[in-house]
Amino acid sequence: MDDFQVPVYSSSEVIEKLQMKWQSVGAGMRKKSYAAMYSSFFGGITIDPAMMTIPIDDHMVHRGHGVFDTATIFDGNLYDLDSHLDRLLNSARLAKITPPFPRHVLKTILVKLASVSRCREGSLRYWLSAGPGNFSLSSAGCSESTFYAIAMQEDHEPRRSEVMQGVKVITSTVPMKSSIFATIKNVNYLPNVLSVLEAEQNGAFASIWIDDQGCVAEGPNANIAFITKTNHLLLPSFKKTLGGCTANRLIHLASKLVRTGVLEGVTTKDITVKEGKECNEMMFVGSGLLIIPIIAWDDHPIGDGHVGDRTMILYDLLWDDMKNGPGRQRIPVSYN
Ligand SMILES: Cc1ncc(COP(=O)(O)O)c(C=O)c1O
The missing domain is CATH 3.20.10.10 (D-amino Acid Aminotransferase, subunit A, domain 2)
Structure with missing residues (x-):
């Protein structure tokens, strides 16, 4: 038998491990660039990169049943957010994903996320997914569609x-x-x-x-x-x-x-x-x-x-x- 050890962790140990991983693997860089995340699954924002996770049975993960978009944060402003939101919602419609919130709520969440992230230069990336529930192809068994968004610190210095x-x-x-x-x-x-x-x-x-x-x-x-x-x-x-x-x-x-x-x-x-x-x-x-x-x-x-x-x-x-x-x-x- 292979002597590779596979530990079984408690919830608090997993959280501790994730946080340690982010400190070491992130080597500061990734940790700093992922400033804040919103998840409709837990219904709020976290600034702890170790908690920026999504459920493994989310159909976006195992079936690719998700759509996304991005928007640039430039000089403390969200640039052209409305066009990107329109495209996200159009993509969701074509992918047969009903968003968990109306457009104005999605927009409020994104503006709030940018604010909490404190990023004046960076970007938002956000996803609408069929959501978690099972590992089937059909989204019929998904409990709820999900909205995830991340704010990233990036440099937009004139290049x-x-x-x-x-x-x-x-x-x-x-x-x-x-x-x-x-x-x-x-x-x-x-x-x-x-x-x-x-x-x-x-x-x-x-x-x-x-x-x-x-x-x-x-x-x-x-x-x-x-x-x-x-x-x-x-x-x-x-x-x-x-x-x-x-x-x-x-x-x-x-x-x-x-x-x-x-x-x-x-x-x-x-x-x-x-x-x-x-x-x-x-x-x-x-x-x-x-x-x-x-x-x-x-x-x-x-x-x-x-x-x-x-x-x-x-x-x-x-x-x-x-x-x-x-x-x-x-x-x-x-x-x-
Ligand atoms: C395949 C593809 N084409 C074109 C674009 C350019 O789109 P946009 O100007 O909205 O970033 C993107 C970027 O999102 C892309 O992924």
Whole structure:
């Protein structure tokens, strides 16, 4: 017999072990970054990372029956929270999850969580799940749907110089999700994970999905945009990809650049790989990263192989919107 010891702990011993684990494994970093968690399962907020747990029979854990979203905390404000909440609720509807609370309560919880977390720079990530109850496929036996949210401390220091380096991408060989699963922001990110690992193994930043018609789809956690030779901002339509809140905001803001002549126009349409590779500039667009310029795709340089001016103008546009955008874009968090 193997002499591996499997202890059986009391509840208080488990709590003690979890807290010790967080002190050692977290090495300060993780502990600090996970500032607060809300769980509808215990009906409140904890700031102890060791208690930031969810039930193992929650269908989000063992069946992937959950949806999620994120929102950025920037300079003590929640940026574009309403768009992210709308998308969360739409994802929940399509995934047949009835939230445990109405929209305004979910929003109140998220603002309160940001406040308790004391994070002035960071992000919120939140999940709606079919909930715990059993290990079946059907959610019929789930006692209640659940809402979980975590506030994370992160640095949003201007990273313009870092962004200006640009990144390389490859075409993913990992099959992309079919449109019904790609358009719901659900917790099944295995294809996204595998495509990132593939990119990393090939010395690239990320992989890009091409759809079954040979058109550009999206990256593993970001949408894609181009600047054409005729100076148009071009994005793949969102029929087969996640409708990005950042991409939608960018499309809205970029109309200013059309008025001032910086861009000729803004278009969403199907974009073939050839068309994409012939563009002057290419970029990832997403809420975690804002904009990341892409300078090479499958070793093919995009434009002159350097970060384009228009890409950086769009980056600055989004950055300014996070910092100084209109009130409805930025919900102030009270830290008193
Ligand atoms: C697959 C995928 N596409 C696109 C995006 C960009 O969406 P957003 O701008 O709302 O972050 C994300 C990020 O959430 C994503 O995971």
